[in-house]
Amino acid sequence: MLDNLLTFMSSGENLVFFVFALMAICGAIFMISLTRVVHMVVALSLTFLALGGIYITLDAEFVGWVQVLIYAGAITILMVFGIMMTRHHGEAEEEPNRPWHNGLLLVGALGLFGILFYAIQNAAIKPSGEPIQAKDNTLQIGQLLFNQYVIPFEIMSVLLTVAFIGAIVVAKREED
Incomplete structure (x- = not known):
């Protein structure tokens, strides 16, 4: 099983895809776990940029650049303007101290990752033929x-x- 992962990581294109996928996942996790709205928008922008990079590595250049221009650029700026133009009353309340929460969350995330890794490694995916490569x-x-x-x-x-x-x-x- 580990041989498949090492074979996958030996290609530069796959390594770049993995880095972009990791950036997208980290940005999404930061987006839902941060408390300040501006920080959430920056994390969301990181996710949008990483998704654009993933599209570009998958030979979908148009979709990748549209992702970067529209989502990472325009939507993020629109969100920042919306945040700056609204009134905020008071500070956010502090969350109650839950010591087991983060531990259980980590165990659940690692378990899900393990199940997905096992399922992907044991999946029998057959190529459908020659990939279609468009010139433009x-x-x-x-x-x-x-x-x-x-x-x-x-x-x-x-x-x-x-x-x-x-x-x-x-x-x-x-x-x-």
Whole structure:
């Protein structure tokens, strides 16, 4: 079982994938365990950047760069602006002291990791043939998006505009 892991880690591409996956997991864990909202947004941004790196290592460059530009850039900045523009009353309450909580959490996480590691190592996955390598997948995505899927693309843009206007209306009501 350990031989499979060493074989997997011998490739540079797999090692980079593993580092990005570890960064994404750590960022997600920090996001749900930190108490300050700004720190949570920074951890979420780390997760978004790591996911963009994972997409790029999987030869999905368009999705990777969209992940970095939209999520790690625009959404994170939007969250920081939202935090800065809202009022915060008082400090957060301290959590009660639970000494067994972190220990049980660690045991559960390690158990889950062990089960997943065992299941992945013993899975019999057969390749489906030759991998499809596109010369320019961004061009193909653009042609599909603006030819075959232009109506859903436009409907989505209208939906996002309506959601943005609705968020402004709700924020304005709270202010009054």
